[in-house]
Amino acid sequence: MDYYSLKMRASQQVGEGEQRHEQHISGAERIVARENVEAVCSAMVRRAMTHSKGDPDFINVKIEKVHESDIRILKALPVTRVDVETWQEGLEKAFELIGEAVGSAAGGAGTDAIREFANKLPELLRKTFPMRGAMLYDIATGKRLEPDQARGVRATYMDALRGNVVDSCKNHFNEAIVLATKVANAPGIVAEICISDDPEYVTGYVASKELGYVRIMKMKEAGDENGGRIFLFDSRKASAEECIDYLQKKKVLVDVDGRMA
Structure with missing residues (x-):
């Protein structure tokens, strides 16, 4: 078909x-x-x-x-939900998880190295707010690898494996887990962090093959139109060209059956 x-x-x-x-x-x-x-x-x-x-x-x-x-058919990442009292707590948790994922990918980096990287994340994330796509950040060199840094890299050609569903309403969870699953399977990708730019949606996530899809229920203030995402990449595992080609051209359907919003 x-x-x-x-x-x-x-x-x-x-x-x-x-x-x-x-x-x-x-x-x-x-x-x-x-x-x-x-x-x-x-x-x-x-x-x-x-x-x-x-x-x-x-x-x-x-x-x-x-x-x-x-x-290509992919199984959706397993889902974990993290409830927090404040958006500051949510961001802190997200940065902690990303730091651990990067440390693990770097072969068990020490606490100081993980903390140093986590301290860079708030500034990196702010730089993504005006971008249509994501930042592609190489943890091996500390460099950004997007061909167009104003636009970023967009993950495209994806959907949930769900038959004949037609819906005009945005389902943030379903769309996010589809995107996160595709990104997690890209060559060289270590992890992803995302905050929606929808002012009415304050939930964000951290995702990777090892972490699964970690849904953090508050990562910004209600009414805040800022949002962005970073793809954490390791150039020791794949080339940037290979990763970007997968993100932008590979057609993917994600089996989200049983995943709960």
Whole structure:
């Protein structure tokens, strides 16, 4: 059976004069059977037109045929939920987990090295807030590897393995675990940290093959439109080109059956 990749992006022009620029409003992507293309496209446009960040000036929908033989099926990462009292506590927990993952990947780095890296994470994360994609950070060299650092690297061509579901409402959990599972399986990826840019959604996550998908229930203040993600990568295990090619081109369906939001 042939499938179709559907991608939607909506934006709005903000500012005046030289300060005028494009602001991201909404985005979504699916991989669906032919008979669902029209309904899912309509649902995507409805989602863009009703987003809490405002009315878009521009909506782009891209439709691309995908052959079943080109699709890889992945089992979703196991899920752990972490409840915290404050967003500061949530960030602290996220940075701690990332530090441990990087230390393990580095062959059991010492406490001081892990702490030093964890101290860099807040600044690195802030740098991702204006980016459409993710930062690709090499833990072996301390360098950023995105070809375009203003845009970042985007993980695309993915969906949940869920048959004929058509939904215009964003399900943050389902979309996040699909993306996190694909990223965790990319060549050279050590871990990922993500905070949503949706002002109404304060939950974030840390994920890796070893950690699974760790859902941290509060990682920013309600109403905060800032969000971003970092892919932690180890150039001793794969090339950046190999990793980026997988993230941006490999078609993936993720079996999320039994994973709880």
